[in-house]
Amino acid sequence: MIDLDKIRAIDIHTHAEEPCGCHTDDGYDELQSTMAKYFGAPWEHPPTVQETAAHYRAQNIAAVIFPVDAERETGYRRYSNDEVAELVAENSDVLIQFASIDPWKGKMAVREARRLIRDYKVKGFKFHPTYQGFYPNDRMAYPFYEVLEEEGCIALFHTGQTGVGSGMPGGNSMRLKYSNPMYLDDVAVDFPDLKIIAAHPSFPWQEEALSVAQHKPNVYIDLSGWSPKYFPPILVKYANSILKKKVLFGSDWPMISPEKWLAAFEGIDIKDELRPDILKNNAARLLGLMD
Structure with a gap:
């Protein structure tokens, strides 16, 4: 169990890229290495879940973690949800x-x-429309959403541009x-x-995301995938005001x-009194870890 008193933040967006650390390459290694270059990630091989x-644990931060299943669209085998x-x-x-x-x-x-x-008390499900090749409002996905709504789960959707396939021929067939x-x-x-x-x-389409999150009570925004120093001014303005309870720290680990x-977040113009909510409390409430 997460002890909220002992952690300094909740990272709402991290990836389980390779649970066993020894997969048989089906083309995914090239995609991963290209993404690592795109982000300037320092590792040669992605970290395991352990x-x-x-x-x-060393950073005193809790993290939401998930794999991404895009077998049909990409041909890359997925990582087992059970294993993760x-x-x-x-x-x-x-x-x-x-x-x-x-x-x-x-x-x-x-x-x-x-x-x-x-079986596992999973709290939410990750969707990547570009990677999985679907519009989020496609009715084929609605029976899935019905389950999540019924069970009180969270649906986390990638939004905007993606590092997946960036710089590869044809963007590796990823459609933005x-x-x-x-x-x-x-x-x-x-x-x-x-x-x-709405992740990232x-x-x-930043203003579209802000509009939907402001208009719909059940929509939140996570701040992952970008260094805060690159956040557009309108995102910072909304995080400091009308969406202060609806923005969530995420890294994209x-x-x-x-x-x-977090080091970059210290350097942007966010009100001091709002930082605990953005870094921990908003996520804790959404995840049902606090009232």
């Missing part, structure tokens, strides 16, 4: 389990989601159009009790380390 837990969940359970003092299932898997996705929620945050508006309307996180500063993100 290594991630050790890093966050079992490793998270061994490190429950710092890690919080989310899962990922490609919504194109239809009834199979629904069955797996229910099982993961039942799917990740416009305005498509989340339909999801928020049709599932008003589903808690939704949503370049080039292992591409950006939490300590690097």
Whole structure:
């Protein structure tokens, strides 16, 4: 269990890139190494879940962690949600389990989601529209969302540009159009009790993301994937005012380390009294860890 009194922050957005650290390469290594160059990540091989837990424990930070299932669109085999969940359970003092299932898997996705929620108490699911090749408001995904709304889970959607495939020929067939945050508006309307996180500063659609989060009570924004020094002024302005309870610290580990993100966050113009909420309390409330 996470002891809120002992941690200084909750990172709402980290990746379980390789639970076992010894996968058989199916093309994913090239994608990963290209992304690492894009972000300037310092590692040669992505950290395992155990290594991630050790890093966050040393930093006194809790982290939401998840794999990403995009087998259909990419051909890269996915990492087992069960394997990640079992490793998270061994490190429950710092890690919080989310899962990922490609919504194109239809009834199979629904069955797996229910099982993961039942067996592992998974708190949320990660969607990457560009990586998985779907518009968030595509009705094929709605049975999946129904499960999440019914179970009180969180739906975390990648929004905006992505480092996935950046610089590769044809962007590695990744289509940016799917990740416009305005498509989340339909999801928020049709599932008003589903808690939704729009991940990342949503370049080039930042104002769309702010609009949806301001208008829909069930939509939040995480600040992962960018160093805070690059945040657009309008995002900082909203985080300091009308969205002060709806923005969440996220790093995008292992591409950006939490300590690097936090150091940059100290240098931007956020009101001192709002920093504890952005770094920990907003996420704790959303995750049901505090009132």
